Amino acid sequence: MTGAGSDPARWRVVGRTADGIVLVDLTAALTEIGRVRVGDDGWRAVASNSPHGVRWVWSDTARWYPALLADGVVIARAHDLRLCHAILRASTLVSAPAALRAQPAWDAPAVNAPSTAAPALFDLAEGLSDAGTSGLLGGGTVPYAPESIDDALSELRRQEEALASASDPGRLRLLLAAESAGALLAVELHAAGVPWRREVHESILETALGTRPRNGSPPRRVRELADVVRAALGDPAASLDSQPKLLRSLHRAGVPARSTSRWELAEYEHPVIAPLLAYKKLMRLLTANGWSWLDEWAADGRFRPVYVPGGVVTGRWASSGGGALQLPRQLRPAVHADPGWTLVVADVAQLEPRVLAAMAGDTALAEAARGHDLYDGIVAAGTIRTRAEAKVAMLGAMYGATTGDSGRLVPVLRRAYPRAMGLVDAAARTGADGGAVTTWLGRSSAVGDAVWHEVQARAGTPDASDADRARARRSAGDRGRFTRNFVVQGTAAEWALAWLAGLRGELAALPAVTVKDAAQASGPLFSRRAHLCFFLHDEIIVHTPASQAEQVAAAVRRSADRAARLLFGGFPIDFPLDLRIAEDAAKG
């Protein structure tokens, strides 16, 4: 920890338990530090003493950490009870989960999650929905995880007991630590923000759309294209923004498209197609990432999406607000380092198939993955002729494709890499039977819910109709594709969390720089040292003083290697990075 409040002696310690847990009054500590108050009652946090230093145990990182961070307090290690509860209560590695499952109050969704969040589904399936989530189902107020220190302590005990019952507690402990580190980082990423150049964004918009209209009318290029499209349709009044109306106009003009999606329209030869596709592209840019987006999300020179750790059932992060997961490539040049600073942009090449090779212990696939490009490796091994085919085949294997080019090539992979393909095929069978599957470190999917089982049961009765049987087959297939992908996507998310957590620690150890290089827009906390500023599944951006770029790049690579060893020990699998040091995040 660093910062004014980092010395545990300055926090008001209110008690100690026999096993080294220190009870801390977080509210008092904040009052002591100054301005920020997160609440007026009760005890908020416990700190567990370990040989590695203090690990904060609290109900919900998203609930408590922003205020601390705003006060300059950086927490090094944490245990997020809400996130860890979600993992442990469902993990098939835990043999005694009953005590955790009897605590639905801890199933509260993330503070920033939308009110229709997934946990409601989970609770219904388990038959445990009650006061803790009923408000959620009714679209009412979003409940918080319990906040009293007594609640936190008893939940911590339950989680320790669940861990003690686990068949492989080491993996789960690693997952819980990584998940909690991710929760800290998510708050820090929001606070730091992605350095954003307004003038670059504006110039992209003006080049594509024309100058910003004053009154909310469409910009010039959009109007011009709309005129061209209407002329080609022979319909001066055609509505281009309503799917059903546009479809009817297309039919009248002799384009028998069934939908107005881009890939289908591209099939037809007609003068309206090219301008219409161009129009749709411009409208997308305008509505999703136009001037209003810029004003709302990046006005102060930083783009601050809200990250939601554990927001996806597989363990990936979700986001809420700003569309962090959809930052279009077109706008990447607007991601631009401050003066005197630079960006280190890195992503993992083919993370998911590499993870699959390691999980399955598939040395043939791991061999193809050695070096840089896994798909080239598959071609070099003589398995499949072209890189493009190798890619669609591998994606098809991990997503459950059954038709088209992709489905046709999957059997080829099955022969060449029986262990890797056997793992995803087995996961698909488990899912299609209604079962739960589990990632490498122990995050499990839900089992099929009551509705799902009902559909399957109906198809087996003597009076079942063809429609009943088709419905059951389809829902079994849907579930199989979900669990097939779950094990791979979820383990990839674990690898990424381990990468992030390690890198976060390494960056904290780098020396701060002199104030004249300060990145002003991030505020004092992130203005003097290298920090992560963006994360998206398998990609990171570090904003760093230019003088430390090489050190940061080395740390990024080292963290990736350490994540590989942490998860997969000595199994020979590479995780090569595409890494560049640049002023902006534009690709290539």
Next chain:
DNA sequence: AATACAAGCGCG
């Protein structure tokens, strides 16, 4: 008037 849903497209 408020809310739910589908279509479409952006990202991995």
Next chain:
DNA sequence: AAAGCGCGCTTGTATT
């Protein structure tokens, strides 16, 4: 060429 996983967001339309 357009199937097969996971998301979030905007728009228009249907529902209440």
